[in-house]
Amino acid sequence: MKVLLVEDSARLQLSVGRALRKAGYAVDVIGDGEEGLWQAESNDYDVIVLDIMLPKLDGLSLLQQLRQKGKDTHVLLLTARDAVEDRVQGLRLGADDYLVKPFALEELLARVEALCRRAYGSKQTRLVIADLEIDTVAKEVFRASRPVRLKPREYLLLEYLARRSGQVVTRQEIEAHLYDDSVDPMSNVVESAVCSLRKKISAPNPAQLIHTRHGLGYVLKVEAE
Amino acid sequence: MRTIRRQLTWKLFLAFSLPLILGGIAVFFSTRAALLEEFDTALRTRALAIVTATEQKGDRVDVDVPESFIRESDEEDAPGFFQMWHTDGAAIKSSALAPASVMPSRFGTLNRPRFWNSTLPSRSAGRVIGFKFTPGISKKEPPSSAPRDIILVVASDRHELDETLATLAFALLGCGTALLALTVFLVPRLLHRELAPLDALAEQASHINADSLAMRFPTSSLPGELTPISVRLNDLLARLEQSFERERRFSADLAHELRTPIAELRTLAEVALKWPETREPTTDRETLAIAVQMQGVVTHLLALLRSEHEQLPIVTEPVRLAPLIESVWGPFNERAAGKQLKFSQNVPDRAEIQTDPVLFRSILTNLVDNAVDYTPSGGTVRVGIETGETQFTLQVTNTCGDLTPQDVSHFFERFWRKDGSRSNPEHSGLGLSLVKAFCERLGFQLEARLVDSSTISITVTGPISNQVTEAT
Numbered sequence: 001m002k003v004l005l006v007e008d009s010a011r012l013q014l015s016v017g018r019a020l021r022k023a024g025y026a027v028d029v030i031g032d033g034e035e036g037l038w039q040a041e042s043n044d045y046d047v048i049v050l051d052i053m054l055p056k057l058d059g060l061s062l063l064q065q066l067r068q069k070g071k072d073t074h075v076l077l078l079t080a081r082d083a084v085e086d087r088v089q090g091l092r093l094g095a096d097d098y099l100v101k102p103f104a105l106e107e108l109l110a111r112v113e114a115l116c117r118r119a120y121g122s123k124q125t126r127l128v129i130a131d132l133e134i135d136t137v138a139k140e141v142f143r144a145s146r147p148v149r150l151k152p153r154e155y156l157l158l159e160y161l162a163r164r165s166g167q168v169v170t171r172q173e174i175e176a177h178l179y180d181d182s183v184d185p186m187s188n189v190v191e192s193a194v195c196s197l198r199k200k201i202s203a204p205n206p207a208q209l210i211h212t213r214h215g216l217g218y219v220l221k222v223e224a225e
Numbered sequence: 226m227r228t229i230r231r232q233l234t235w236k237l238f239l240a241f242s243l244p245l246i247l248g249g250i251a252v253f254f255s256t257r258a259a260l261l262e263e264f265d266t267a268l269r270t271r272a273l274a275i276v277t278a279t280e281q282k283g284d285r286v287d288v289d290v291p292e293s294f295i296r297e298s299d300e301e302d303a304p305g306f307f308q309m310w311h312t313d314g315a316a317i318k319s320s321a322l323a324p325a326s327v328m329p330s331r332f333g334t335l336n337r338p339r340f341w342n343s344t345l346p347s348r349s350a351g352r353v354i355g356f357k358f359t360p361g362i363s364k365k366e367p368p369s370s371a372p373r374d375i376i377l378v379v380a381s382d383r384h385e386l387d388e389t390l391a392t393l394a395f396a397l398l399g400c401g402t403a404l405l406a407l408t409v410f411l412v413p414r415l416l417h418r419e420l421a422p423l424d425a426l427a428e429q430a431s432h433i434n435a436d437s438l439a440m441r442f443p444t445s446s447l448p449g450e451l452t453p454i455s456v457r458l459n460d461l462l463a464r465l466e467q468s469f470e471r472e473r474r475f476s477a478d479l480a481h482e483l484r485t486p487i488a489e490l491r492t493l494a495e496v497a498l499k500w501p502e503t504r505e506p507t508t509d510r511e512t513l514a515i516a517v518q519m520q521g522v523v524t525h526l527l528a529l530l531r532s533e534h535e536q537l538p539i540v541t542e543p544v545r546l547a548p549l550i551e552s553v554w555g556p557f558n559e560r561a562a563g564k565q566l567k568f569s570q571n572v573p574d575r576a577e578i579q580t581d582p583v584l585f586r587s588i589l590t591n592l593v594d595n596a597v598d599y600t601p602s603g604g605t606v607r608v609g610i611e612t613g614e615t616q617f618t619l620q621v622t623n624t625c626g627d628l629t630p631q632d633v634s635h636f637f638e639r640f641w642r643k644d645g646s647r648s649n650p651e652h653s654g655l656g657l658s659l660v661k662a663f664c665e666r667l668g669f670q671l672e673a674r675l676v677d678s679s680t681i682s683i684t685v686t687g688p689i690s691n692q693v694t695e696a697t
Contacts, residue, residue: 009485011511015492022500053481055644080484081477101488105495 001116001156002026002177004043006036006059007051007078016049016108023109024139024152026180033057040066044176045073047115049108052079052090060093067094074115078103113137120163127162130222132201132209134162143204153178154197161210161220170217194218229423230416234409241408242401249397257390264386265340268354272338272379275307281372282363288318305351305381312357312374322346329355332376345380350387353380422447426455438466471638478640482522482653486515518653525655528587529639532662537584539666544585545577546610553589554608557597564602571609578617578689584663589619591656592683596623598652617689622682628675636673636683637661660685 003025007013013029020027028043030036033054040048040062048066052059063075074096079086082100090098096118097111117125117136127134133142139155141148150158156178161169171190179189198210211219278289288309309317310328324346333339338356345351355378362372429442441462442455493511497504531537550570561568578585589608596606604624611618628643635641640654657673660683664671669687676682 009489011489011515012485012492014511015489015496018503019492019496019499022496022503080481080488082480082484083473083477086477101484102491103488105492105499 001046001119001160002028002043002180003112004036004039004045004048004073005029006031006033006040006048006054006062008032008054009051012051016105019105019109020049020112021180022152023112024156025112026156026178028180031055033059033062037062037065040073041069041071044173046119046177047112048073048075049078049112050075050095052077052081052086060090063090063093063095074119076108076111076115078108127159127165129162129165129209129220130207131205132162134159141201143201146204148200148204150197150200154193154200157193157197158201158220161218164220166219166221168213168217168219173217229420230413233416234412237412238405238408242405245401245404249401253390253394253397256393260386260389264352264381264383265354268340268352268379268381269338271305271381272307272354272356272377275309275377275379276335276358276360279309279358279360279375279377280363281360281368282366283368286317286360286372286375287363290318305379306346307377307379309378310376312376317375328376329378332356332378334358342383343380345382347382349382349384351380352383352386353378355379419448422451426451426458430458433462435469438462438469475639478642478654482640483519486519490515522653522655525653525659529655529659529662532659532666535666537663537666539581539584541579541581543577544580544582545575547572547574547576549582549586549589550608550610553586553593557593561597561606564597564600564604566597566600566603567605569605569607571607573610573612576610576612576617578612578687580667580687584667588660588663588669588685589621591660592621592685595656596621599626600624601626612689615688617687619685619687620682622676622680624679625675625681626679628681630675633673633675633681637671657683 001024003020005013005017005020005027007016007029008031010031013031017027017029028039028045030039034056036048036050036054037057050059050063054062057065059077059079063077066073066075075094076097076099077090077095078099078101079090080101087098096115099108099111113136125135125137127136131144133145135141136159139152141150141155141158157174160174160177174190174193178193194210194212198208201210202208207222209220209222211221211223213219275288275290280287280289286309290307306320306323308319308323308328311317314328316328331339332355335356335358338354341353341355343351343353355376357374357376359374360372362368426442426447429440433440441459444452444455444459447455490512493508493515497508528537547570550572554568554570558568593606593608600606600623605622606624607620607622609618609620609622611620632643637657637660639658641658642649642652642654661671664685664687667687669685671683671685673681673683
């Protein structure tokens with residue numbers, strides 16, 4: 001999952017960005033509203049964490065312009081303003097959630113996760129494909145009822161493929177949702193991650209669930225014999 | 226409850242009733258006097274007719290009253306009478322219906338007869354004329370001696386006169402009462418109708434609360450008397466709206482100034498606790514910086530509050546200005562050099578003022594701090610002090626970016642910052658409001674103005690008079 005953090009406080013950029021990355025998200029961090037709007041329009045983020053008081057373009061104007069341009073990325077407003085009218089204004093302009101500073105980090109991560117689930121039209125916290133089970137809250141994976149140990153990025157890749165189970169997911173989509181701007185687009189990180197994931201989830205049961213569609217991408221599903 | 230309607234009705238009632246009662250009384254009594262005069266004139270005419278018919282014939286008095294006169298007087302429906310006496314009380318003549326009364330003790334003369342009211346023998350009210358006269362002397366039988374004076378009393382029934390006066394009094398009382406009743410009935414209703422716009426204003430005012438301060442009362446459709454009230458109310462609402470907006474902005478800014486560093490502190494700590502391996506050496510430095518930033522905000526706020534509540538003690542002593550400015554500028558020198566700022570000062574070497582050195586230094590430090598931070602790279606900062614006979618002027622002038630006169634009007638508001646995002650953690654927007662508070666505490670005037678589109682000047686003017694001395 002890919003998150004855009006638009007926040008002008010350098011310290012919050014650092015700590016919230018780090019927390020989101022440690023939680024397994026690909027994170028782009030932007031410090032002003034104009035750049036934030038450009039990034040939000042140009043990329044396909046799952047969630048935008050947006051401060052309201054921003055230099056150059058405030059968060060509410062950014063949100064308004066984003067919605068006017070048809071972008072329906074889920075937005076979590078993060079702000080020091082706690083008045084009811086501020087919340088109402090933010091939600092009316094198209095925000096999906098509102099978190100007042102100071103906040104508990106766990107709450108921020110839980111809200112981002114909930115918005116990510118909504119991004120894929122699901123309220124389920126447990127994804128099941130054949131004998132593969134993914135607990136999206138505990139971030140745990142089971143294959144044939146046996147736990148599978150995955151690295152954060154591998155887990156995110158599996159969850160992303162599972163949420164789009166049965167659909168072909170392109171390499172570019174995986175890059176866009178799982179990797180931030182620091183990843184070289186010419187590298188083969190996606191292929192490596194898919195390869196590593198295949199090995200780990202086929203250990204308890206050799207039946208392959210992740211299939212390659214040459215020239216197209218990858219699909220997670222149970223293939224008929 | 227005292228209402229305008231009730232007050233106006235009551236006062237109009239009094240205002241109408243008083244002239245009405247006085248007018249009614251005046252009309253009644255003037256009419257009564259006129260009717261009575263007319264009645265008395267008729268009575269006197271009859272009495273004079275009797276005088277004319279009275280002659281002294283020899284030793285006796287002959288009263289040749291016309292038969293018709295006596296008949297008229299004796300009629301039962303006009304029960305008047307006349308009586309004559311000599312001055313010693315001896316009766317001379319009287320009409321048939323005259324009472325057996327004694328001669329009156331007081332009476333007038335022929336030219337100035339006396340009139341009085343009396344009850345006639347028929348028990349009805351009557352009017353009486355009485356006077357003394359000397360009868361004429363008969364030429365045929367002249368008396369042997371001078372004729373004796375005669376007292377004549379003539380009475381007439383005044384029943385018709387009293388009835389006329391009673392009718393007049395009833396008519397006046399009836400008209401007056403009807404008019405006053407009409408006043409009491411109509412005035413409240415007319416007032417209710419005419420004061421309806423006032424009720425509408427009250428109704429509108431009752432709906433005003435903190436969320437509807439943008440609402441304004443109508444001014445064009447109101448009666449002329451209410452327009453000034455509506456205009457004043459609108460002015461009041463505008464001031465209230467500005468005040469609420471300022472308070473809202475202050476609350477939001479204060480929330481930002483305190484909530485943001487707390488959020489930074491909390492997330493730094495939570496990330497360090499949750500993922501200890503990610504902890505970096507800079508974390509402690511950042512934590513300290515946040516604490517210092519919050520300490521600055523709290524210290525400034527406390528100083529502001531103490532100054533506004535006059536809890537800051539003032540201890541005045543001579544302050545030499547040139548060394549003070551050197552000392553204040555020192556810590557900013559490095560920062561100014563980093564931005565290639567040009568600094569100049571124009572302060573008389575030996576000038577000094579009598580003031581509180583701590584507060585004055587704080588004023589100067591905040592102004593210089595502000596100038597150094599907000600002057601664009603390569604710009605100029607000038608500090609000048611002039612001393613006159615009674616006043617000193619401190620002026621801090623610096624190059625500025627895109628300030629507008631509107632921005633300058635907010636300069637001394639608490640937490641105001643040109644940058645609405647409040648991104649720079651080095652400033653909280655309290656420095657200039659602190660300058661303002663300290664200046665007020667010391668009795669100085671403070672003014673900020675745009676010299677031109679790229680130069681801002683802040684001027685502090687204060688009294689020196691006897692407190693200013695030239696160092697020897």
